[in-house]
Amino acid sequence: MDSANLEQLQTRLRIKYEWSRALRAFIGFAPVTAVVALAALVGKRPESALFFGTLMFTSGVLLLWYGRDLRRAVLPGLIAGLLPLTLALCANSFGHVCLDGSCTTLCLPACTAGGLFSGLAISWVGHRGRYGLGFWLSASSIALLTGAMGCSCIGYSGVVGLALGYGAGVVPALGVRRLLRGR
Amino acid sequence: MEKGSALSLDSLMARLAEGDRSSFTQVFEQLWPVVFRLCRAILKHEADASDAAQQAMEKIFVRASDYDASKKAIPWALAIASWECRTILRKRGRRREVPEGDAEVALTPGSDDDHAQQELVVAALEALGTLSATDREALIATFWEEAASVSGPTLRKRRERALDRLRIAFRRPYGLS
Numbered sequence: 001m002d003s004a005n006l007e008q009l010q011t012r013l014r015i016k017y018e019w020s021r022a023l024r025a026f027i028g029f030a031p032v033t034a035v036v037a038l039a040a041l042v043g044k045r046p047e048s049a050l051f052f053g054t055l056m057f058t059s060g061v062l063l064l065w066y067g068r069d070l071r072r073a074v075l076p077g078l079i080a081g082l083l084p085l086t087l088a089l090c091a092n093s094f095g096h097v098c099l100d101g102s103c104t105t106l107c108l109p110a111c112t113a114g115g116l117f118s119g120l121a122i123s124w125v126g127h128r129g130r131y132g133l134g135f136w137l138s139a140s141s142i143a144l145l146t147g148a149m150g151c152s153c154i155g156y157s158g159v160v161g162l163a164l165g166y167g168a169g170v171v172p173a174l175g176v177r178r179l180l181r182g183r
Numbered sequence: 184m185e186k187g188s189a190l191s192l193d194s195l196m197a198r199l200a201e202g203d204r205s206s207f208t209q210v211f212e213q214l215w216p217v218v219f220r221l222c223r224a225i226l227k228h229e230a231d232a233s234d235a236a237q238q239a240m241e242k243i244f245v246r247a248s249d250y251d252a253s254k255k256a257i258p259w260a261l262a263i264a265s266w267e268c269r270t271i272l273r274k275r276g277r278r279r280e281v282p283e284g285d286a287e288v289a290l291t292p293g294s295d296d297d298h299a300q301q302e303l304v305v306a307a308l309e310a311l312g313t314l315s316a317t318d319r320e321a322l323i324a325t326f327w328e329e330a331a332s333v334s335g336p337t338l339r340k341r342r343e344r345a346l347d348r349l350r351i352a353f354r355r356p357y358g359l360s
Contacts, residue, residue, distance in 0.1 A: 001219075001233055009237060010211050013244045020245040021202065067202015067248075 018065075025064035032057055032078065035085075039149040042089050048152035056081075056145035063138050069131050073138035080121040080139065081146025084114025084162050088150030111151035111158045112165035118143050119169020127173065140170060197252035210247075215240065217257060218264045225268040225308075235271045239264035258320040265323075269308035310352040318345035 001009070036053030040046040060078070063070045091110035096103045122139045129135070144166060151158035192213045195206040218239050222232040242263050250259065311319060321341040 006215070009240065010208070013211065013240055014207060016241055017199075017207070017244040017247055021248055024248055065202075071202060 021067070022061075022065045025061045029057065029060045029064055029074070032060060035082070035146070036149065039085060039089065042093070043150055044092055044153050049149040052145050052148040052152065056142060056149070059138075059141055059145060063142070069135045070138045072129070072131065073135045074142055076122060076125045077139035077142025078146055080118040080125075081143035083118050083121070084111055084143075084147030084165075085150040087111070087114040088147070088153055088158065088162075092150070092153045105154055107151070107154045107158050108161045111147065111162040114147060114151075115144075115162040115165025115167075116169045118147060119166040119171075120173070121169075123170050123173030127177065136170070136174065140166065193252070193256045196247070196250050196256040199247050200250040200252065202248075211240070214243065214256075214260055218243075218260060221261055221264050222268050225265065226271060231271050231275070235267045236264065238270075239267040242267070254316070255320065258323040261323050262316075262319050265308055265311065272308075307349075310349055313352045314345060314348055317341065318348055321345045322349065 033053075036050065036057060039053060040049040043049045060074050063074050087110040088107055091106035094106055096105045098104075119140075122136070122143060125131075126136050126139065144163060147162045147166075148159045151162040192210065195210050195213070198206045199210050215236070219232060219236040222235040222239065223229065226232045226235060239260075243260050246263070250256070311322065314322070318341070321338060322345050
């Protein structure tokens with residue numbers, strides 16, 4: 001085979017390689033659609049759950065297709081995101097609490113607490129694996145999008161609560177990481 | 184292939200499996216000559232060997248993400264290539280079963296020997312396919328002089344056991360075991 005044919009073959013192989021990675025990523029992440037469907041069925045705002053779920057699924061597939069550190073972030077991100085999602089869905093079905101004549105929904109505290117634990121979990125995994133910034137960003141986006149499926153129960157304030165809780169869990173850990181790297 | 188380049192191919196393959204696209208060209212450049220050489224040795228026909236090698240390379244790159252970094256890349260790739268050669272030899276065998284009018288073409292001098300040789304190669308490759316990955320690696324490393332994941336007495340012992348199992352697998356279809 002001459003060099004021109006070998007180059008053509010290489011191009012063809014590159015396309016096949018990318019397609020196979022994309023297909024594997026899609027099939028590998030497909031079971032997550034069950035979580036999205038569950039969140040849409042159980043949650044109060046199915047359209048928001050579907051919106052965040054679609055974003056989360058697309059991001060997950062893209063990260064798995066890309067590979068390297070970003071691929072490793074998908075599973076921890078998803079597991080960490082399931083915590084605020086579960087808490088928010090439970091709080092949603094529980095309704096609201098009335099104390100001294102005033103009633104409040106449990107969704108916001110559930111999302112904030114879930115976000116905090118989620119952030120701490122990602123920090124722990126990130127520190128243990130000594131991953132780079134790509135891992136932290138990817139895991140955070142997957143965790144936040146997964147949690148947001150449930151936390152949109154009281155509108156975007158739930159999502160903001162989740163993000164604040166998550167930030168409170170992950171930002172100090174990032175600071176510690178930077179300090180340790182500086183030494 | 185030299186030991187050093189085999190080792191670097193393993194790490195390049197592992198990186199490609201992880202999604203590191205920068206190792207793609209190097210993996211291709213190291214694998215293509217080895218795969219093509221094996222196909223040419225089995226098929227003894229330049230065009231068929233080129234087809235088989237291209238098919239094999241496609242399968243290798245499609246399965247690159249499944250590559251197990253604890254295994255050697257060359258035996259893994261050659262096992263895929265030998266399977267492609269087996270498919271082509273089978274197709275060739277079927278083409279030989281030609282209608283009566285074309286029988287003269289098939290019965291040219293020496294074709295019986297070639298045919299018998301090819302059937303033996305197909306049978307050997309099929310028997311090889313029934314063995315475990317470790318056995319296949321040991322045999323491929325021995326007969327195509329590629330680096331295996333083990334060496335010395337361990338490789339010798341593995342090779343002996345693999346050969347015994349290959350003999351049994353080879354005889355089984357003919358009721359000789």
